[in-house]
Amino acid sequence: xxxxxxxxxxxxxxxxxxxxxxxxxxxxxxxxxxxxxxxxxxxxxxxxxxxxxxxxxxxxxxxxxxxxxxxxxxxxxxxxxxxxxxxxxxxxxxxxxxxxxxxxxxxxxxxxxxxxxxxxxxxxxxxxxxxxxxxxxxxxxxxxxxxxxxxxxxxxxxxxxxxxxxxxxxxxxxxxxxxxxxxxxxxxxxxxxxxxxxxxxxxxxxxxxxxxxxxxxxxxxxxxxxxxxxxxxxxxxxxxxxxxxxxxxxxxxxxxxxxxxxxxxxxxxxxxxxxxxxxxxxxxxxxxxxxxxxxxxxxxxxxxxxxxxxxxxxxxxxxxxxxxxxxxxxxxxxxxxxxxxxxxxxxxxxxxxxxxxxxxxxxxxxxxxxxxxxxxxxxxxxxxxxxxxxxxxxxxxxxxxxxxxxxxxxxxxxxxxxxxxxxxxxxxxxxxxxxxxxxxxxxxxxx
Amino acid sequence: xxxxxxxxxxxxxxxxxxxxxxxxxxxxxxxxxxxxxxxxxxxxxxxxxxxxxxxxxxxxxxxxxxxxxxxxxxxxxxxxxxxxxxxxxxxxxxxxxxxxxxxxxxxxxxxxxxxxxxxxxxxxxxxxxxxxxxxxxxxxxxxxxxxxxxxxxxxxxxxxxxxxxxxxxxxxxxxxxxxxxxxxxxxxxxxxxxxxxxxxxxxxxxxxxxxxxxxxxxxxxxxxxxxxxxxxxxxxxxxxxxxxxxxxxxxxxxxxxxxxxxxxxxxxxxxxxxxxxxxxxxxxxxxxxxxxxxxxxxxxxxxxxxxxxxxxxxxxxxxxxxxxxxxxxxx
Numbered sequence: 008x009x010x011x012x013x014x015x016x017x018x019x020x021x022x023x024x025x026x027x028x029x030x031x032x033x034x035x036x037x038x039x040x041x042x043x044x045x046x047x048x049x050x051x052x053x054x055x056x057x058x059x060x061x062x063x064x065x066x067x068x069x070x071x072x073x074x075x076x077x078x079x080x081x082x083x084x085x086x087x088x089x090x091x092x093x094x095x096x097x098x099x100x101x102x103x104x105x106x107x108x109x110x111x112x113x114x115x116x117x118x119x120x121x122x123x124x125x126x127x128x129x130x131x132x133x134x135x136x137x138x139x140x141x142x143x144x145x146x147x148x149x150x151x152x153x154x155x156x157x158x159x160x161x162x163x164x165x166x167x168x169x170x171x172x173x174x175x176x177x178x179x180x181x182x183x184x185x186x187x188x189x190x191x192x193x194x195x196x197x198x199x200x201x202x203x204x205x206x207x208x209x210x211x212x213x214x215x216x217x218x219x220x221x222x223x224x225x226x227x228x229x230x231x232x233x234x235x236x237x238x239x240x241x242x243x244x245x246x247x248x249x250x251x252x253x254x255x256x257x258x259x260x261x262x263x264x265x266x267x268x269x270x271x272x273x274x275x276x277x278x279x280x281x282x283x284x285x286x287x288x289x290x291x292x293x294x295x296x297x298x299x300x301x302x303x304x305x306x307x308x309x310x311x312x313x314x315x316x317x318x319x320x321x322x323x324x325x326x327x328x329x330x331x332x333x334x335x336x337x338x339x340x341x342x343x344x345x346x347x348x349x350x351x352x353x354x355x356x357x358x359x360x361x362x363x364x365x366x367x368x369x370x371x372x373x374x375x376x377x378x379x380x381x382x383x384x385x386x387x388x389x390x391x392x393x394x395x396x397x398x399x400x401x402x403x404x405x406x407x408x409x410x411x412x413x414x415x416x417x418x419x420x421x422x423x424x425x426x427x428x429x430x431x432x433x434x435x436x437x438x439x440x441x442x443x444x445x446x447x448x449x450x451x452x453x454x
Numbered sequence: 455x456x457x458x459x460x461x462x463x464x465x466x467x468x469x470x471x472x473x474x475x476x477x478x479x480x481x482x483x484x485x486x487x488x489x490x491x492x493x494x495x496x497x498x499x500x501x502x503x504x505x506x507x508x509x510x511x512x513x514x515x516x517x518x519x520x521x522x523x524x525x526x527x528x529x530x531x532x533x534x535x536x537x538x539x540x541x542x543x544x545x546x547x548x549x550x551x552x553x554x555x556x557x558x559x560x561x562x563x564x565x566x567x568x569x570x571x572x573x574x575x576x577x578x579x580x581x582x583x584x585x586x587x588x589x590x591x592x593x594x595x596x597x598x599x600x601x602x603x604x605x606x607x608x609x610x611x612x613x614x615x616x617x618x619x620x621x622x623x624x625x626x627x628x629x630x631x632x633x634x635x636x637x638x639x640x641x642x643x644x645x646x647x648x649x650x651x652x653x654x655x656x657x658x659x660x661x662x663x664x665x666x667x668x669x670x671x672x673x674x675x676x677x678x679x680x681x682x683x684x685x686x687x688x689x690x691x692x693x694x695x696x697x698x699x700x701x702x703x704x705x706x707x708x709x710x711x712x713x714x715x716x717x718x719x720x721x722x723x724x725x726x727x728x729x730x731x732x733x734x735x736x737x738x739x740x741x742x743x744x745x746x747x748x749x750x751x752x753x754x755x756x757x758x759x760x761x762x763x764x765x766x767x768x769x770x771x772x773x774x775x776x777x778x779x780x781x782x783x784x785x
Contacts, residue, residue: 111713111714111716112713151629216713217713311712311713311714311726311731311732311733312713312733312734312737313710313711313712313713313719313722313723313726313733313737313738313741314710314711314712314713315708315709315710315711315741315744316708316709316710316711316718317707317708317709318706318707318708318709319707320707345707345708346708363708369621369649369653371711371716371718372617372618372621372625373621373625374716375618375621375622375716376618376622376625378715378716379618400585401582402581402582402585402586403582403585403586403588403589404525404528404531404582404586405531405589437588437589437592438585438588438589441584441585441588442581442585445584445626445629445630446581446584446585446622446623446626447622447625447626448577448581448618448619448622448623449581450523450577450578450581450582450585451578452578453575453577453578453581453616453619
């Protein structure tokens with residue numbers, strides 16, 4: 008398939024984890040693993056070569072990816088496979104630890120391609136079904152990590168932009184909007200301009216301290232626009248809307264330009280797993296530094312503001328039922344807006360009556376880990392003989408591996424130990440990733 | 455209940471020597487004194503009944519000591535001790551009982567006197583419990599055990615500086631669908647643990663009759679979450695999501711939040727005290743104009759005594775959920 012080559016090339020530039028399998032990718036699939044390795048290799052090469060401006064993967068020397076996979080004493084590939092997995096996961100932790108300012112209050116419009124090209128079966132079962140499935144997972148994860156964010160959905164179908172879901176802070180609303188498959192049946196050609204304009208207009212009223220983002224999942228290779236799409240691009244730049252594109256077919260110049268000029272990310276999905284990776288890379292809040300750089304230096308107001316928020320009282324299940332303002336249903340439980348005393352079903356949201364932003368204090372706390380992450384652990388390179396090394400992982404009490412692995416890479420400990428710089432406790436690679444990805448606090452020092 | 459895998463229970467023991475000493479002292483304020491040893495004997499009966507419910511049930515016990523956290527017992531990694539055969543005891547029960555008692559005594563003996571002043575490492579124990587669960591789920595082919603839960607037996611009051619780490623571990627438990635049950639055996643109500651139980655769908659019990667500890671444990675915490683839907687287990691009814699402002703620690707229902715660091719203020723301020731961000735003057739004017747309650751526009755009021763009584767009275771009779779994150783935490 009011709010677009011595939013292109014996609015491979017894209018992978019180098021997009022800096023993404025090329026086809027590193029997800030955790031839920033079965034361990035038994037050694038084929039997938041060797042592909043992952045190939046991806047690793049290619050990426051490392053690509054980084055080096057990118058500086059020399061070598062444009063194409065097929066001009067790079069041939070990587071004998073299978074030779075790096077070695078059997079252990081028992082003749083099993085299991086250890087190699089686990090090592091590759093650990094390496095892939097750990098790479099995410101090696102991001103720069105410098106202080107960055109992240110946008111906490113996000114507004115995102117998800118632009119779904121609903122054109123005929125989405126019925127292509129190169130991704131199983133079809134691009135369309137896969138997109139819907141991943142979009143659902145994306146929405147759940149996005150709201151989990153961005154509790155104060157709001158999301159809307161716009162579809163591109165038959166040359167029109169179609170509003171599928173209004174901007175909402177409730178994941179259930181958004182999920183419900185894309186749950187009915189038959190209403191989203193693909194048809195016709197997509198129009199990037201129409202749908203971006205629609206997304207832009209629905210975000211034009213938003214305050215400056217919040218981020219405005221558009222995420223396009225694009226499966227087509229064409230766009231049919233009524234006017235000049237570069238005008239739309241300019242207005243996106245002017246409105247500081249960040250456009251990110253996950254393409255399913257191949258790179259298009261206009262998509263790449265949209266992302267580059269607005270500070271978004273662009274990537275072409277190689278396969279199903281890579282598609283998910285690309286999508287989920289957009290879940291954590293973007294840094295604001297990137298935004299200002301992309302939008303030019305002419306911004307006098309450093310996107311900071313004071314916001315008025317209301318902290319509601321939650322009514323217990325046993326309280327007398329009353330009508331809620333959002334659905335007009337009789338309900339016992341709910342939240343009371345502190346300003347107008349209206350009863351709202353869900354928090355966080357905007358009060359339907361007085362427009363006050365309603366949040367509960369746990370929602371604010373949920374965002375704190377983006378602002379103050381756990382410091383990365385250092386990989387223990389050798390076991391000091393003088394020091395009595397801990398026999399087991401400090402977190403899960405599992406004994407550390409006794410053998411030393413031969414293939415040590417960047418940031419990968421040959422003895423499988425990772426040490427917290429604050430409390431000097433040692434952790435296994437599984438716990439290291441779990442602590443940094445999920446728990447966000449160190450079991451040793453509690454920070 | 456028909457799941458062949460049984461349910462997993464992690465128990466977190468708060469082993470603060472000072473608090474247990476206070477708990478054991480009979481005084482007018484402490485009508486039902488409870489010593490650590492009688493607590494342990496009741497707890498062991500509870501643990502045995504959990505193991506007795508089903509053969510596949512698994513158990514892990516963690517201790518939160520001042521400044522450190524330890525694993526006291528884990529059924530996936532049982533200690534290798536030679537036991538004397540006793541005709542009157544069931545060996546698995548005896549293993550748990552003797553290990554827990556021995557380990558608690560060991561750890562308590564190891565404590566130095568100055569260490570007792572440190573806050574207990576509840577966060578460490580909680581994250582360890584989560585990491586162990588993750589590892590157990592790896593053993594079972596990346597599947598979480600059904601109904602995993604954590605029971606926290608706490609005697610210490612809230613420690614304000616650990617607010618963020620505690621909340622982070624609560625959110626990760628929520629993400630892993632782990633239920634957190636809390637039993638406050640001694641001391642004041644803890645708002646952080648109340649939030650933990652609320653957010654993960656567990657139950658929070660503040661023990662009034664400490665002599666009935668075992669009954670409370672068995673009636674409310676023995677059934678796994680799937681069965682609790684049928685039973686009537688005590689839950690919290692009033693939950694107040696109001697927050698305390700960072701500037702005066704007053705409870706506010708409408709607050710002003712910095713968009714950069716999410717600090718909460720009770721009135722519009724020109725500069726964020728936490729991250730030193732300056733706010734545009736236009737916003738200040740707009741917010742001052744639209745404040746819900748008329749008050750002086752000056753932003754340098756140090757006290758909010760001038761607030762109308764309606765707010766103050768509302769603040770007092772509710773349980774407060776305060777993100778009392780101290781400012782030094784941000785440094």
